[in-house]
Amino acid sequence: ARMTLKNALARGEKGRGFWLTFPASSVARSILSTVKGFNWVLIDGEHGMIGDRDYYELCNAVAQYGATPIVRIPNAEEALVKRALDSGAHGIMTPMCHTAEDARKIVSWNKYPPHGSRGYGPMFCGASFGISEGEYAEQADDALMVMVQIESRAGVENVEEIAKVEGLDVLFIGPYDLSKSMNVEFGGEEHSAAIARILKAAHDNGKKAAIFCGDGKTASKRFAQGFDMANVTTDIGSLVGQMGRELADSGGD
Ligand code: 3PY
Numbered sequence: 001a002r003m004t005l006k007n008a009l010a011r012g013e014k015g016r017g018f019w020l021t022f023p024a025s026s027v028a029r030s031i032l033s034t035v036k037g038f039n040w041v042l043i044d045g046e047h048g049m050i051g052d053r054d055y056y057e058l059c060n061a062v063a064q065y066g067a068t069p070i071v072r073i074p075n076a077e078e079a080l081v082k083r084a085l086d087s088g089a090h091g092i093m094t095p096m097c098h099t100a101e102d103a104r105k106i107v108s109w110n111k112y113p114p115h116g117s118r119g120y121g122p123m124f125c126g127a128s129f130g131i132s133e134g135e136y137a138e139q140a141d142d143a144l145m146v147m148v149q150i151e152s153r154a155g156v157e158n159v160e161e162i163a164k165v166e167g168l169d170v171l172f173i174g175p176y177d178l179s180k181s182m183n184v185e186f187g188g189e190e191h192s193a194a195i196a197r198i199l200k201a202a203h204d205n206g207k208k209a210a211i212f213c214g215d216g217k218t219a220s221k222r223f224a225q226g227f228d229m230a231n232v233t234t235d236i237g238s239l240v241g242q243m244g245r246e247l248a249d250s251g252g253d
Helices: 004-010 025-034 052-064 078-085 100-110 133-143 153-157 159-163 175-182 189-204 216-225 235-249
Strands: 015-020 040-044 068-072 091-094 145-150 170-173 208-211 229-234
Touching: 004 015, 004 068, 015 025, 015 235, 025 052, 040 052, 052 068, 052 078, 068 145, 078 091, 078 100, 100 145, 100 159, 145 153, 145 159, 153 159, 153 175, 153 189, 159 170, 159 189, 170 189, 175 189, 189 208, 216 229, 229 235
Parallel strands: 015 040, 015 229, 040 068, 068 091, 091 145, 145 170, 170 208, 208 229
Antiparallel strands: none
């Protein structure tokens, strides 16, 4: 199966993506066909305006342009992982991973037996890879990416144990939730130290480290710091930001 992001990260290349929050494949297609160079897209079923009925169309649209579609599910539940994987997601991001036990469960939900507990029903999964149902079933456990978000005080305190969990590919930092959960200033000393600790734990254990970024300059700094993967913007953030700048340029306020 095609593994754009997984292969790129394995070669030491950076994962540059964007957050998709609109339930519209037209938006994903227009961005990916015009702005080349994104190798993944986060389809946000947690905070985006996206539900599980949208996953199939969005995953297939993203994959068609050679980017890896990752679905963020709303919560750490087995049924939600199953719905997203069965739509043809190439990876799942599960929010709020607090302990190694959480991480082991999440990995198990993402893998077929004997590696995990994923139920069998891959009728719609092969399409986004351009392969048959049977080929998908054989390749899925290796090809799919398992990502968990570290975004709580407990998650940071347990991160060295979480990072040891086999089958996990990426530790993905949610910096906003992290600052809220820790009750520390965003970008302040404790926040920065927690982020550095997660990055180190990931790399010490052969895992990739990723972080949410609101803009390209922030992403560039995170790549320089050693992060493997970051989104460089969100669709809604770019739209609102650019519209505000255009209004200002017109002389309005
Ligand atoms: C966070 O920063 O908390 C995120 O999960 C990004 O959406």
